Amino acid sequence: MAAPNEITPAQLLRKIGTPDVPVIVDISIPEDFEDDPKLIPGAIRHSHTDMAGLMAKLNGRHSIIVCQKGIKLSQGVSAWLRSEGLSSEYLQGGNYGWRAHAGAPRVPFAALPVTSGSNTIWVTRHRPKIDRIACPWLIRRFVDPKARFLFVSPAEVAGVAQRFEATPFDVEGVYWTHEGPKCTFDKMLDTFNLRTDALDRIATVVRAADTNKLDQSPQAAGLLALSVGLSRLYRDDNAQMEAGLALYDALYRWARDGQNESHDWPGDRT
Structure with a gap:
């Protein structure tokens, strides 16, 4: 028992x-x-x-x-x-x-950014839309639940990363960024060994929405619309990120066990 x-x-x-x-x-x-x-x-x-x-x-x-x-x-x-x-x-x-x-x-311990504190610190460009919300969601839910995210002017990302021992992401010329057609979200899935069926489904949606290739995923246009809407609702980037986490929580549940469900009217139509 x-x-x-x-x-x-x-x-x-x-x-x-x-x-x-x-x-x-x-x-x-x-x-x-x-x-x-x-x-x-x-x-x-x-x-x-x-x-x-x-x-x-x-x-x-x-x-x-x-x-x-x-x-x-x-x-x-x-x-x-x-x-x-x-x-x-x-x-x-x-x-x-x-x-x-x-x-x-299983996440390789060596893949975690080195930090002098108990939790990781990440920095990226301000006014996030898609990849810069998807990546914090992935980190908070699968890597470091207490990770801190800093949103700054694009020109200041490198300097802030150096002064505050933060890891830069989704900017050019750093490790955690786009590679070819793949987004930073893809880079994190590969490096953190998180390639599951559900996260791969989300990656397809994120990639299509973030690179303006909406024909590659039926859900991409919806994610783009909601992401732009969130950016207009919130002036504070951290408040926008917190609201966006709930959006990706819902997307994850769809990708994990709800992608085959549909909806029609009237409700009893087969």
Whole structure:
């Protein structure tokens, strides 16, 4: 019988990419992690010996604890958190179980930008439309839930990146940018090893809308219209980004399990 505080890889995979995903904490010991330095999308690293620091980091939020095999470390940490009144589960099979589950992506730790703080900082041109909203959504939902985004004048992106240890994206001449017909969103999917069916569907829509090739995706014109509308509704770029995240949350659910649904009138028409 499964433990009441155990979550399976299939159940966790359904949560990842959604705005209400719990905090995923990888507590694998350094030697195990160095042998296979990859993370479940959105996971953070933390030592199992620092419970006070972990509780402070969780700040009351529900967590899913992951160790190498889902045995003593993750079950012990999860039980400790529950003894402190926090809601916590452990991943069945740990990282081994996740690797064995079909379609479960893993983010290479080396692909994460180097930062002196606990979270990544990104900088791009102000007045975002499509790629510069899609990329923050991807990072927040699959890479770093607490990532910070700075929107500045195009001429100041390089300088801000240097002074604030931020990673520039979606500007010319940097690593995280367009390559040929592909967008920055595509670059991030490839580098972070996030090529899933659902994210590939979104990439097709983003690419068509962002490069003005609307004939390549039936949904691209709609994304373009909504993106332009958001840019007119909000003068503040960060407020626009936060509103845009909800748009991409909905697009993700469509791409994951709703793309075959249609609508007609009247409602009972077959």
